[in-house]
Amino acid sequence: MIALLRRDLSLAVRAGGGFGLGLAFFLIIVVLVPFGVGPEAAVLSRIAPGILWVAALLAALLSLDRIFALDFEDGTLPLLATSPLPLEGVALIKGVAHWITTGLPLTLAAPAFGFLLNLDPSAYVWLLASLALGTPALSMIGTFGAALTVGLRRGGLLMSLLVLPLYVPTLIFGAETVRRGALGLDAITPLLMLAGITLGSFALLPFATSSALRVNLK
């Protein structure tokens, strides 16, 4: 499993665009929003939690179809399926690798983007915590969506449609955590719900992902 994780990470780094693409997309959204809604600081700081979370979600969505597509095309995926490693483990590692290449850099970079959107200083802790706890769920759900559409030509748009409703709870609790944090309210409840979703995704979704992969590799 560790070897697979290493392989995926080094592929992401060496193929280029692995770490950068999601971040660049995040930056684009954060830069475009003030042009769209106007530069008033009060408006920006009010919508900043939601914008940051939506941007993180879209950045994760953007890179999803790379999770299995390349391995499927060059024949690595059937090899992985017949290896002694259980396919559930492969699914889990793929999700983790996706998180390390998109979710983790987004989480680390988020305070800087929060600064650009004039986010309330008291919300930074909550922003970091909610992204750190929530983006793994985005990666796991996305891995499931990618597994469903892996054999399809032009599956990208379909995958977005499938994954979008599944992302709703994560987005709501994530943005709510930051919003409450910015208002100085108690933000621990939505954060715990977010952690619950993430743990549930890690516990259950690898099974769904691997069964979808098995069907697609049959």
Added chain:
Amino acid sequence: MSIWEYANPKKFIATTTPLVPWVLGVAIACLVVGLVWGFFLTPDDFRQGSTVKIIYLHVPAALMAINAWFMMLAMSLIWLVRRHHVSALAARAAAPVGIVMTLIALITGAIWGQPMWGTWWAWDPRLTSFLILFLFYLGYMALWEAIEDPDTAADLTSVLCIVGSVFAVLSRYAVNFWNQGLHQGTSIPVATGERTISDVFFVPLLICMVGFGLLFLALVLIRTQTEIRVRRIRALEIRMRS
């Protein structure tokens, strides 16, 4: 003799064909009686006036929109466990009916909401969760259409349906948490049995609910038969070509 005998497509068609006209007939009768009674023979509500009458379309459609998904979930589980093709086809057949029910509930809700709340749409938990349900149906149907091989499609959509159900329930709670509601609470709480709706409105509403339920059943039976026949035709075509 067990219920699984009806999973044989031939037996399924033989059993349901004589049943369909009856189910459809009773459904139409219930709908005609319920809707005419509801629209013309009930008094106007003292606060909402005549707009309350859209309830006879809105509530049964919303009920069936959710129950259709539950039915698809049950059919998906049966397909995954026992691999009866009829159940997978029934799930496929139910999805378009379910999405239409969702749309009816959303549209009648908007028409009702406009005079009552002064807005066509509000980001209220109930409304939002129905919009999400609509997206689930859309994704489910798109996945069916996108995959060529019928068994692969049945497998993948079943997995999607199960995962989707978990997230649909989760979304329901999440949107409740996210925003306080404008939509009124349920008028017919099943758990407590205390109705907040008076019998004058309730009896025609109940008839409409039964009518929508039977209409759903009839449509799903017809559509499942069609799916079975489409698949037979395809099998024949393949045999003729080879």
